[in-house]
Structure formats: C-alpha cells, structure tokens
Amino acid sequence: MAHTILAINPGSTSTKIAIFENESCAFKETVRHSTDSISRFKRIFDQYDFRRNAIETALDEHGFALSDLDAVVGRGGMLKPVKSGTYAVSDQMVRDMERAERGEHASNLGCVIAKHIADDHDIPAFLVDPVAVDEMENIARVTGMPEIERQSLFHALNQKAVARKAAADLGAEYSQVNLIIAHLGGGISVGIHERGRVIDVNNALDGDGPMSPERSGTVPLGPLYKMCFSGEYTLEDIKRKNYGKGGLVAHLGTNDGLEIVRRIREGDEHARFIYDAMCYQIAKEIGAGSSVLFGEVDAIVLTGGLAYDEYLVEQIERRTRFIAEMLVYAGEDEMESLALGALRVLQGVERPNRYE
Secondary structure (H helix, E strand, C coil): CCCEEEEEEECCCEEEEEEEECCEEEEEEEEECCHHHHHCCCCHHHHHHHHHHHHHHHHHHCCCCHHHCCEEEEECCCCCCECCCEEECCHHHHHHHHHCCCCCCCCHHHHHHHHHHHHHCCCCEEEECCCCECCCCHHHHCCCCCCCCCCCCCCHHHHHHHHHHHHHHCCCCHHHCEEEEEEECCCEEEEEEECCEEEEECCCCCCCCCCCCCECCCCCHHHHHHHHCCCCCCHHHHHHHHECCCCHHHHHCCCCHHHHHHHHHCCCHHHHHHHHHHHHHHHHHHHHHHHHCCCCCCEEEEEEHHHHCHHHHHHHHHHHCCCCCEEEEEECCHHHHHHHHHHHHHCCCCCCECCC
C-alpha cells in the first residue's frame, strides 16, 4: 500500500520540504528565507504563519495537494528529554514548543507545522528522533558543579539513521553493536552508541565537545567567566561566541568548510593549523568515547557535510584507527530519515511513542 508523506525540516534560514511515496522521494526542495525576513520575528514560534505559507506555496507551485497526503512528519525540536523513536505529535508538544523552555531553535516549528497541517486534513502527524533524545547513563550527567548536569542535545535524527546503516553494513542489528558516531556539520556531536542506545554524547548546542565550524566547543572556564564579568560583553555576545560565531568562523572568518579547504590547498598555513586543531579535538572526543565502551568498539562512523572532505577524514582516522575501523557516510538525509520513521508507523512495523 502506498503512503504519501510530507516531511518538514525547518532550519535557521531555510525550510526543507519533501514528498515521499513510501521509501521513494517524489519531490524535495529547500525554501530559502532571507535574513531580513527572519530577523523581523522576535521569537522562533512567531515564524509559524510565515513558514507554513512558504511550505504550502512551494507545494502548490509544484502541483502537490495537501489533501492527497496520508501523514505529515516534522523535525523535532527542543522538547523535554525523550527516548528515541517516532512520536505522534500532541497538543502538549505544541505548547512546549511555544514556551521553548529548553531553548529557541528553528526545529521547534517542525512538529507545530506538521500538527496543524495534519489536523486540517484529518491525518496523523509525527516527529522522529528529535534533538532532545536522551538515553544517557546517569553517570554521564554528573559535573563538578552539582547545580549543573550534562544534557543530551544532539543530532539524534541523523545519528540514529546512520547507526542503523552502519550496523547493517557490519552484518548486524543496531542493538548488537557498539559505535562511536561523529556528526560533522555546523555543529559537531560525538555519540557513544552502546547496543542501540546513545549512552553519552557531547551537547552540540551548549558549548561541549569539539569546536565546529560555528561553535566554540569546550573552553577553559576561568578565562570565560572573566570575560563574562569584564563589562565588555553582554549575555547575548557571550552566547554568540559559543553558538554561531565560535569555532572556525571565529578563527578564520568563515564557517564554509569548502572555502577553508580551498585556502589550505592554496598554502594558507594558519587555516591548516586551525582546521587541524578541529580534527584533533574530534579525534580526542572519539578517543574519550572509546574508554566509555571499555575499548569494545565495532566501528567509528563519520557523517555530516564535513565528512565529504577527504583531508578531514584522513586527519581523524590516523589518530583513531587503533580503536576500530572507520565507516564514512558523508552528508545527511534527514528528510529520508523523517519519512522512513513515519512510514514504519503507517505500515505497522512500529507503534508511535507518546509524549507526556
């Protein structure tokens, strides 16, 4: 039986949409939003009408009718901590995304738009493996400040999808293997997958783990809190140094990996040094993850846009090959992952989780 599924993935300055007929993608488009059009909204939730209108206009222009859909699936946002899987979108989810108590992020709108479109056409709405997936062991949450616990916020959608692919390529089920998966994009998350659960992962949003093209990663606290109380920076300034204007963009003025690789090829030694430092930090995080698994690692997996770069892959592999073999799944197909998560429910392979 054919199922027609609309997948919605809001990003900071774009909204990706796709139509799937079962596993096959019939249509995919990235609707771009200018900085001016986005900046006029005070909060992410305020963009709802703007984003939904853009989605419906794009679908109408390409001849797709919402009345033909069997389900809508959206990328999940900063929900309360949840287990992995596909969820039926609830009114509580929508309320939590409006309050945004765990943070403002464009992905917060994914389930909201999906829910409202689905309600209008009396079809189900889902989300799959939101960034709030939390399977961390309690020991991994502890810090030296009792007031602060480590949190699980990471690229769960792509990591879980890639984990299933890697396990299949190893001739096993995801629940049978131990993997260390590094999602390498604008943010970088390194997840420790123990037999189907991400038992530890750096918080890719909040200043934890390796630096990335636009995030600072872990920095020494002493100099940081001196900066915070120096009077030279506002809270917003410090937040932007951590997220958006940290990492490669802070050092090199760009978060474009292709641009940095071009500079390296043209002999820019400073660009090479900073890029190598990021690779060093990624490899170091992978090495730390191997200790959590007592060295019992079936494979190290690289994914995300930066994994297309052979130089980066080589730099990480030469520091980690003693741990396990490396598998590379460059890029990400979050739209397919969303659609397949919804399809598994529609076909009765899985039951949808409830969000409470």
